[in-house]
Amino acid sequence: MARELAKSSSNLNDIVYSGRPRNEEPHVKKTTKKKSEKIEYIVRVDLDELKIDDEEFDDLQSLYQLFDLDKDGILNFKEYEKLLRCLGYRLGEEQARLLATSVSVDKSHYSVSFNEFLKLISMQQASEPDEETLVEMFASFDKEDVGMIPETLIKQLMGSKDDINEEDIHEMLEEYFRLAQIKGIKTGRPDGIPQKAPETPPPGAGSKTRRSSKAPSRKSVLSGGEDTSQLSISKGEERWIDYREFAAMLQQ
Known part of the structure; x- marks a missing residue:
């Protein structure tokens, strides 16, 4: 009886997982x-x-x-x-x-x-960067060494990757600002950063729509291939992000 049961179970596995070795x-x-x-x-x-x-x-x-x-x-x-x-x-x-x-x-x-x-x-x-690598990458854009970078720059960094869409970016940022509010982390313009008039974007800027919905992890969207050295920082009023806290959040 036990032998018949084992044989029956084996036959069932052959049907359910027919692509696996017998x-x-x-x-x-x-x-x-x-x-x-x-x-x-x-x-x-x-x-x-x-x-x-x-x-x-x-x-x-x-x-x-x-x-x-x-x-x-x-x-x-x-x-x-x-x-x-x-x-x-x-x-x-x-x-x-x-x-x-x-x-x-x-x-x-x-x-x-x-x-x-x-x-x-x-x-x-x-294949994903660790927290230290992310912090170093963010810090390269922190020219005034204030430990913060603007939300617009984060969006540009993430938007430069083909494996994440605008909805994913929005959810990620809103999660950060929710945690920042709970922890009492400031999100306004840091002291020492002068207020500058916003620049007029070039014609057609922002018109590209990303369709991919792949999100293997929140931190992986900032790793690999793309040259981000020429990304510009928008000069308008906006929220700022403590990039060490943001990097730690991406690791969770």
């Missing part, structure tokens, strides 16, 4: 104590190599379990998409598939095992 090793260990079944994920990756500490591992495991409804250590594509949204990723279906193929053996149905999920998180973290 002889794939199990992803969970099941134990029964006092009529209660306990599920434990089998970890086959090196957490130290992935730079995932014990606390982060526990958080990632708990999050993964929320979407692993059948407790088999594998998420189907729909479950995987929901997990990505929970992590703050706003990807189209094709983008989500491409991300899955970077770690998953399932190249046709894009299922993601728990170990593959850990690899995915590690890859994303490795």
Whole structure:
């Protein structure tokens, strides 16, 4: 009977995860104590190599379990998409598939095992700047060394990236100003910064609309490729941002 049940379970997995190897090793260990079944994920990756500490591992495991409804250590594509949204990723279906193929053996149905999920998180973290790097980048625009830069400059820095849209930028900034109000952080023009008349923007400025809704993380939108050295600071009345606090918020 047990053999038939195991065979039936194996056949079911072949149907649900047909893109995965038929002889794939199990992803969970099941134990029964006092009529209660306990599920434990089998970890086959090196957490130290992935730079995932014990606390982060526990958080990632708990999050993964929320979407692993059948407790088999594998998420189907729909479950995987929901997990990505929970992590703050706003990807189209094709983008989500491409991300899955970077770690998953399932190249046709894009299922993601728990170990593959850990690899995915590690890859994303490795591609993102740390807090110190962000502060140094912001500080390069702080010519008066006041520890603050204008909101307009932050918008320009973020808007220079193709993987974030205006709505994402707005939400991020409003979250900062909400936290600034709670913490009592000033958002007005810093002392020592002269008030200057606003410049007239060139024809067509601001007309470009970004369509991408990808947001792998809040901090990643400021990393990589684009040359931001020529970005200008708008001279009108506006809110100012403590970039050390902002960088710390992006790391959360």
